[in-house]
Amino acid sequence: xxxxxxxxxxxxxxxxxxxxxxxxxxxxxxxxxxxxxxxxxxxxxxxxxxxxxxxxxxxxxxxxxxxxxxxxxxxxxxxxxxxxxxxxxxxxxxxxxxxxxxxxxxxxxxxxxxxxxxxxxxxxxxxxxxxxxxxxxxxxxxxxxxxxxxxxxxxxxxxxxxxxxxxxxxxxxxxxxxxxxxxxxxxxxxxxxxxxxxxxxxxxxxxxxxxxxxxxxxxxxxxxxxxxxx
Amino acid sequence: xxxxxxxxxxxxxxxxxxxxxxxxxxxxxxxxxxxxxxxxxxxxxxxxxxxxxxxxxxxxxxxxxxxxxxxxxxxxxxxxxxxxxxxxxxxxxxxxxxxxxxxxxxxxxxxxxxxxxxxxxxxxxxxxxxxxxxxxxxxxxxxxxxxxxxxxxxxxxxxxxxxxxxxxxxxxxxxxxxxxxxxxxxxxxxxxxxxxxxxxxxxxxxxxxxxxxxxxxxxxxxxxxxxxxxxxxxxxxxxxxxxxxxxxxxxxxxxxxxxxxxxxxxxxxxxxxxxxxxxxxxxxxxxxxxxxxxxxxxxxxxxxxxxxxxxxxxxxxxxxxxxxxxxxxxxxxxxxxxxxxxxxxxxxxxxxxxxxxxxxxxxxxxxxxxxxxxxxxxxxxxxxxxxxxxxxxxxxxxxxxxxxxxx
Numbered sequence: 001x002x003x004x005x006x007x008x009x010x011x012x013x014x015x016x017x018x019x020x021x022x023x024x025x026x027x028x029x030x031x032x033x034x035x036x037x038x039x040x041x042x043x044x045x046x047x048x049x050x051x052x053x054x055x056x057x058x059x060x061x062x063x064x065x066x067x068x069x070x071x072x073x074x075x076x077x078x079x080x081x082x083x084x085x086x087x088x089x090x091x092x093x094x095x096x097x098x099x100x101x102x103x104x105x106x107x108x109x110x111x112x113x114x115x116x117x118x119x120x121x122x123x124x125x126x127x128x129x130x131x132x133x134x135x136x137x138x139x140x141x142x143x144x145x146x147x148x149x150x151x152x153x154x155x156x157x158x159x160x161x162x163x164x165x166x167x168x169x170x171x172x173x174x175x176x177x178x179x180x181x182x183x184x185x186x187x188x189x190x191x192x193x194x195x196x197x198x199x200x201x202x203x204x205x206x207x208x209x210x211x212x213x214x215x216x217x218x219x220x221x222x223x224x225x226x227x228x229x230x
Numbered sequence: 231x232x233x234x235x236x237x238x239x240x241x242x243x244x245x246x247x248x249x250x251x252x253x254x255x256x257x258x259x260x261x262x263x264x265x266x267x268x269x270x271x272x273x274x275x276x277x278x279x280x281x282x283x284x285x286x287x288x289x290x291x292x293x294x295x296x297x298x299x300x301x302x303x304x305x306x307x308x309x310x311x312x313x314x315x316x317x318x319x320x321x322x323x324x325x326x327x328x329x330x331x332x333x334x335x336x337x338x339x340x341x342x343x344x345x346x347x348x349x350x351x352x353x354x355x356x357x358x359x360x361x362x363x364x365x366x367x368x369x370x371x372x373x374x375x376x377x378x379x380x381x382x383x384x385x386x387x388x389x390x391x392x393x394x395x396x397x398x399x400x401x402x403x404x405x406x407x408x409x410x411x412x413x414x415x416x417x418x419x420x421x422x423x424x425x426x427x428x429x430x431x432x433x434x435x436x437x438x439x440x441x442x443x444x445x446x447x448x449x450x451x452x453x454x455x456x457x458x459x460x461x462x463x464x465x466x467x468x469x470x471x472x473x474x475x476x477x478x479x480x481x482x483x484x485x486x487x488x489x490x491x492x493x494x495x496x497x498x499x500x501x502x503x504x505x506x507x508x509x510x511x512x513x514x515x516x517x518x519x520x521x522x523x524x525x526x527x528x529x530x531x532x533x534x535x536x537x538x539x540x541x542x543x544x545x546x547x548x549x550x551x552x553x554x555x556x557x558x559x560x561x562x563x564x565x566x567x568x569x570x571x572x573x574x575x576x577x578x579x580x581x582x583x584x585x586x587x588x589x590x591x592x593x594x595x596x597x598x599x600x601x602x603x604x605x606x607x608x609x610x611x612x613x614x615x616x617x618x619x620x621x622x623x624x625x626x627x628x629x630x631x632x633x634x635x636x637x
Contacts, residue, residue: 017248019622022413024404045633124376124560128401130413135625137251137637157244171634 005147005222009187013143013179015156018163019135020056022049028126032077033118035069035127036108044097045131048170051091051100053132055207056162066203067091068127069104076125082111090203096173136163146188146222153215158207165202165210180214193221232421234286240420241614249614252621253287255637259624261291262343262364266306266352268295270484270516271454272416272543273349273372279419279613284620296335296353301327303490309351312382313373314458314538325385329355336360345627347397347620354389361392366627369393372416372540374561376402394630397623399541399562410630412623415562416541417616418550418607424519425550428527436524440512447477447590450529452522452547455483455495458538460558463579465502465509467535470583475590478508482525484516526551531589531596535582539563546611549573549603554596556585566611570595572603 025046029035039047050068065071065087074083085107091100112118121127141156143149153161164179172182181197184190196217202210238246261284265273277293284291298306305328308318336359343364348354350372357367369390375383375398387405390396395410404411418425437444449468453459461481468479481499483492496513503509514521526532532548534557541562548555549572557563559575567573574585589596609615629635 017251019252019618019625021619021622021626022401024398024401024411024413026404026406026411028402124402126402128404130401131633133410133412133626133633133635135252135622135635135637137255140247140251155244157248 031120076121077119265349302331312379447530466579467582482512552600
């Protein structure tokens with residue numbers, strides 16, 4: 001196993017740094033029906049922001065729901081049942097954002113169908129739509145071997161983890177894909193490790209936990225030489 | 231002089247390295263900030279720290295301050311209150327005076343810029359006189375504009391729509407505007423006199439000088455004497471707590487040169503505190519950063535019971551000092567205080583009193599919340615993140631229509 005860790009990749013992995021600037025649209029909704037109608041119209045970048053990007057924009061500790069819609073249902077509509085439904089929904093189960101949009105719309109539509117009244121947000125707790133602009137640049141960190149890769153994963157900022165593991169899904173137009181597993185697959189094969197990375201249930205992980213989990217998986221699949229420190 | 235490298239032990243080498251690499255793309259760019267007060271208030275504090283750091287990074291950054299007479303600041307205070315939802319009345323003469331003062335300031339200025347960031351409404355109308363002086367004009371709103379009084383916003387929107395972009399502290403404050411809007415959270419400087427570490431001796435010396443005994447738990451609110459900071463509500467909360475638990479209340483306030491309402495509110499505070507020996511009102515000069523630092527570190531619980539708040543940097547400062555914080559559930563305070571994790575957000579004097587009692591009786595919980603709060607501030611609300619956002623904003627101004635920019 002030690003050979004695979006030291007084998008030089010055909011293409012080195014260059015870590016990128018990622019600077020995300022949230023952009024509010026100045027558009028808000030005050031009840032669940034308005035949210036549903038707005039979700040049918042907003043740009044996919046808005047959907048991506050509220051489901052995935054907002055975790056980099058502001059990593060607040062102790063938030064119990066994994067996306068902005070679930071959080072809004074719990075805090076503003078004070079509807080825990082809906083928050084639970086929106087939390088259990090996993091955007092990475094779908095191949096593209098068009099399907100993700102349909103899935104969220106289906107959840108809201110079904111939920112509203114059985115309700116006698118439309119849930120409203122308290123004043124001051126409206127849902128405000130955002131998207132983001134992202135500036136990306138090369139970091140000074142690269143990896144030629146899997147051993148280098150593990151060491152680098154420990155050194156890069158959380159924004160790099162975000163960029164290669166989450167933003168990649170948007171960039172590649174494939175919500176199952178990420179830069180890390182793609183690089184490992186194309187340079188080293190290792191189908192079991194690649195599958196394990198792609199099968200991670202990452203939606204509930206903080207960026208720090210994603211880093212630790214990736215290192216743990218490589219460690220688990222490739223043996224003790226790829227040690228990591230937390 | 232403080233250099234960027236001095237921040238590395240606090241935020242990590244990688245964060246400082248990132249700033250340098252990002253700034254390499256912007257070498258020599260001219261970046262001008264304009265506001266209306268050189269001292270006092272959160273904006274002046276941020277600029278006094280950010281401008282030297284941006285210069286160190288190789289951007290030609292300057293900070294200009296507009297001048298105005300008391301009548302001008304009466305108008306802009308009305309804008310401020312109107313943006314925060316008060317039903318203020320603006321006459322044609324007031325608006326004309328506002329424009330006139332800005333015209334006079336424009337004649338005095340001779341800068342040219344690649345990007346100018348105009349802070350708050352006071353200097354906003356400069357764009358009408360000085361448009362060609364900068365390639366891009368960005369309006370920065372620090373105020374809680376979630377529910378502005380319509381006539382005030384209608385007037386300001388007529389000016390702001392001419393800008394190339396706007397920046398708000400929270401998405402709730404963003405408006406229907408014909409240009410890109412961005413979110414930039416304010417920040418504090420961990421190395422400033424207000425936030426640097428202090429020794430126990432330094433803290434004791436300040437308390438002694440201000441005549442504060444540590445014989446009971448200290449509840450502290452630091453803020454201007456402004457009705458939106460609700461100092462009278464804090465006194466109400468304190469009186470409720472005192473029925474059950476001994477403690478003392480310190481209300482420490484500074485003065486800002488652009489706030490004519492201060493003395494009036496201060497008089498209301500004195501009246502509300504009458505007959506209560508455990509309430510101390512401290513009127514501190516705007517440069518009493520060292521004293522505020524010591525007070526925050528000496529306090530057992532810090533309160534910021536605002537009823538409107540752009541962001542609430544006093545909350546951030548208190549969190550950075552590892553203190554448990556109770557804040558009004560408004561504006562940026564909600565973003566910072568998460569119940570049972572980083573603090574408590576409350577909706578009334580009663581709620582504030584209840585949480586003060588809760589924390590006084592649970593010192594271990596208070597300590598843990600303080601630690602979590604400090605770490606949250608380290609990653610999200612320090613000046614290094616703010617500088618990064620300024621640099622990103624500058625890059626985005628070169629590519630306003632692009633959502634993904636590869637450098």
